[in-house]
Amino acid sequence: MERAHTICQDGVSSGGVLAHLERLEAQVNKSHKKSEELQSAQAEESALETKIHQLRHIRDKLRAEVKQRQARANASSANVEPDQTVEISEQDVLERKQENMKAILQAYHFTGLSGKVTSRGVCVCISTAFEGNLLDSYFVDLVIQKPLQIHHHSIPVFIPLEKIAAKYLQTDIQHFLFSLCEYLNAYSGRKYQADQLQSDFAALLTGPLQRNPLCNLLSFTYKVDLGDRSFPFCARLLYKDLTRTLPTDVTVTYQGMEALSTAWEKHRASHETLFCTVPLHRVFASFSREGEKLDLSLS
């Protein structure tokens, strides 16, 4: 500290005062620091308090839940009137069995094919899903008589039900049902992709998505932006195989005025391949992600 030296050279013994001042300054700094620390500690403390509060709340809820479940589990082995003991335990076993069977009956839904016996025959329920998303269910009410007949159903009119029935219903009912499953699941999957495209990626489309009820013919225009240039494309997807969720024929055409550069021609071709191999909404998800990547790869 220069000041201290200058003053000392004068011979005045105020090194003591300065030292005192220095000590005071240090003390002030220290107390400032302390108060800051104290403030942040207090803030942390109050945050911890809130967290403890929340955790206590969750813990109390869980304690109550466990208690309830424990009570139920204990009740099952609780003492019963002595004279009813024998009867009830047989009933107990039978009821357990009943619960188990009912559960297994319900579980058949998870195979995608389930049914309930009716007075006339059987009502079959077909469930559909796509990529883990559980979608619509359909039913077919069959009358058991010779010949087997479809009483009524909720199958959409554009699914070739009569064709499949004519082929399999009388000879192999399992084949009929699983074949119907194939068609319905594929339809559900195509519909899901088209719906997702319309709802989540409308920003990338430059016009409305044209689709037919069977969702096996889709036509749309989209653009890929690169800086200030916009590359418009038109895509036509045809799903000839109604038991598939991916198209069989894809055409992507460039809609701009000028001719397409070779780099962009490669892109156009790669888009065609993408639409053939990847579900529609996921192709567009990759488009929106790669928007920035394209900027870097092409100059």
Add this chain to the structure above:
Amino acid sequence: MDAQRAEVRALEAEIAALQRACEELPAPWEGTARVRKSFQETHQSDSKRWESSKDLKSHLGHLKSELSFLSTLTGFNIRNYTKQTEDLAKTEMTEEGIKKVLQRHRLSGNCHMVTFQLEFQILEIQTKENLSSVITDLNIIMEPTEYLELSEFVSRAEERRDLFMFFRSLHFFVEWYEYRKRTFKHFKDKYPDTVHLSEGSCSSCMEIHSARRPGFELVIVWRIQMDEEGKVSPKLDLLTKVPGRALELDRNRVIETAPQNFRTLLGVLGIEAALESLIKLLCAEND
């Protein structure tokens, strides 16, 4: 503050232990967790419903026949099923009006000679507008494991969490498998000296050779394929083994083009007739 941090840690540990305890204790069957009856209540109301255990037994009989019917209808025999429901609102801070329920299912059974064990999770999210159910995890164990085509297919189904595709494709696979077995057995029974199934009727190869034509052997390889979308289709190939001398005499290259021609033959005659015509080639002098 250390005391507070210690309390937070203790609370978190307690919550984790309570969650584990919750999982181990049976959850109610009903998905709507609000409806809870203690076992005694359920028990008492049921015992009022059943006049005697005779009624219960007959009801059980009905259930059993329904199950047997479903098993025949679908081709799947489900032996065991358990379900656990976890109301996520208890452990997650969810917004107002959104209900999240995680269901854990365990299912096991068989489809003809294949036994399966599945564990999957379904997340149900209920908002004011709609209810969505998504399969968030799928684990499949299948036996027997020597069907290579099946194991590849299983990992694809798990990856896609496509539960229904698994069952659908399993059905078609088993159908083709049984058909192949029946067909091979039929030909073995009809032409016992000419047709040989080295791995038994479950094998994927049928060898045709006869003592009357030593050195000549035709092998039909019949594979059951599954593509990425789970579609099952048969793939048949013909392998030939002929003595060197015969090859020299074969100026029309019949042997060389045999595999190709076999595929054409399949398309024209269908599997059974095509196989029979090949068998007849090598046992022309039998009866």
